[in-house]
Amino acid sequence: MDLSCFKAYDLRGRVPDQLNPTLAEKIGRAYVAITGAKKVIVGYDIRLSSPEITEALSSGLMAAGADVYDIGLCGTEQVYFATSHYGMDGGIMVTASHNPKDHNGMKMVGPESRPISSDNGLNDIRDRVLEPFANAPEQGRYETLEVMSAYVDHLLGYIDAGSLKPMTIVCNAGNGGAGLVIDELEQHLPFEFVKVHHQPDGHFPNGVPNPILPENRTATADAVIEHGAAMGIAWDGDYDRCFFFDENGRFIEGYYVVGLLADQFLRKTGGGKVIHDPRLTWNTLDLVKAAGGKAIESKTGHAFIKQRMRDEDAVYGGEMSAHHYFRDFAYCDSGMIPWLLIAERLCQSGQTLSSLIDARIEAYPASGEINRTINDPPKVIAAIEAKYSVGAKSVSFVDGLSVEFDNWRFNLRMSNTEPVVRLNVESRADKALMEAKTEELLQEMDRLNKN
Structure with a gap:
């Protein structure tokens, strides 16, 4: 059986050769065998293959003795919300997010919507799929569950409705x-x-x-x-x-959104801890400190950020890849809470979004993430480290290589999934320096890649 749809954090593959109803049914059985879950939330996205895969998944869950609570067509965060809000043993979202339309997949969580990834159960579920199954003495029940109204109420709890303007x-x-x-x-x-x-x-x-x-x-x-x-x-x-x-139609880099959300959230909570990734940091550090919070760096990736947020009891976590995490949302990521907070900020401040962002871009200009295909990523990163750590203020390995000088810094890291190296550069209020150092690093990477 082709199990190539099992990835580091979730399942994703082409339908039907890498993911199909037959495999989905076995995944449901294996999920219960490994987790022991008795009550499982199931939801699915808008893909044409999702209803059929969800039905097969639910059959497997019930055959293994788990009760299925089907919340229907939804977003991943509604599975996270329902699993934690209703005290379920776990949840599975059938989705391939932004993959091509002939793909599908699954995102799995355990109690309190804790992520299930390759280092805490996903590989065990994959291996269990290959073994024979016996039906549970008592089949699980199936029922539908309406979560939209409770979910919308929860979302509205993040903002002060009285401060909103048309x-x-x-x-x-x-x-x-x-x-x-x-x-x-x-x-x-x-x-x-x-x-x-x-x-x-x-x-x-x-x-x-x-x-x-x-x-x-x-x-x-x-x-x-x-x-x-x-x-x-x-x-x-x-x-x-x-x-x-922004109001001029300009796309805003996710890095500056993290700073803005951290600032808005800390104003509400009167302080607290904020988790951020190491790729670009100075703008976030500056805003969090000014708002009376404490910024804490974590390795990139939702499983790492969510765990670090739990460990630190952080109120908010943000990645420049547009994932935003909230303590009161079971430490999970939401695509709805962020825009509500930013809309609230626009109403309260009377400022435009561009004016809020421009000041931050000016203070900390950044390259944005630049990807380069490299034959031997570890060799190239080691050579860059050897060259640039000389005279550096600090060198860190929280996620890849981060090297910091007085007026500029960079992060260079390998992709988890492809032979690609990702570069991010930022400076303190010096766009020309940032651009020059970005170009210098890219040329050095190209030279090392050829040798």
């Missing part, structure tokens, strides 16, 4: 599932929503919902300008990531 917001669901939540939230908010690619459609008539791809940003940016909107928001297919555009 404004126009462009929202682009990319024909994924986010539009369904916007339609529910709309009834409680004074905003006018301009809805782009709004209807859920697993055929993806406007391309796969992945706003990180520059070609997928135009529709949102154009609508912001056309309608004079205060901001634009775009989501990936299962809407656990959200992306922002």
Whole structure:
């Protein structure tokens, strides 16, 4: 049996050769065998193959003796929410997020929506799939569970509704599932929503919902300008990531969103800890300190950030890849809470989104993540370390290589999934220095790659 759909953090593969109902049924049985779960939340995204795979998965869960609570078509974060909110033993979301439309996958959690990844059960589930199964003495029950109203109530709890003012917001669901939540939230908010690619459609008539791809940003940016909107928001297919555009239609790098959200959240909580990734840090450190919080660095990746947030009891965690985590959301990532907080900030401050962001870009200009295909990544990173650690203020290995000088710093790390090295460079209020050092590092990487 082809088990190549099992990845480091979740399952993803082509339908039907890498993931199909037969395998999904066995995965359901294996999940119960390994976790011992008795009550499991199941939800699925808008992909055409999702209902059939979910049905097979549910059959396997029930055959192994677990009760299935089907929350239907939803986003990944609703599975996280329902699992923790209703005190379930676990949850499984059938989704391939922003992968091509002929793919599907699963994201799994245990009690309190703790992630199940390769180092804490996912590999065991994969190995168990290959062994024979006997039906449980008592089959599990199946019931549907309506979670949208409790979920929307929870989302609205993050903002002060009284401080909101009417404004126009462009929202682009990319024909994924986010539009369904916007339609529910709309009834409680004074905003006018301009809805782009709004209807859920697993055929993806406007391309796969992945706003990180520059070609997928135009529709949102154009609508912001056309309608004079205060901001634009775009989501990936299962809407656990959200992306922002200012009132000029400019796409905002995720790094600056992390700082803005940390600042807004700490203003509400009056301090607390914030977890961030090591790729770009200075802007976040500056804003968190000014807001009376404490910034803590964690290795990149949702399983690492969520665990570190639990360990530190952090109120918020952010990655520049547009994943934002909240303590009161079972330490999970949400694509809905961030835009509500930023909309609230615009209403309270009377400032435009561009003015809030421009000051931060000026203070800490950054290269954005640059990917290079490298034949021997460890060799190249070791050579860069040897050269640049001379005279450096600090060298850190929390995630890849981070080297810091007085006025600039960089992070260089290997991809977990491909022979790619990812570079991020930032400076203190010196765009020309940042650009020069970025170019210098890229040339050095190219030279080392050829040797």
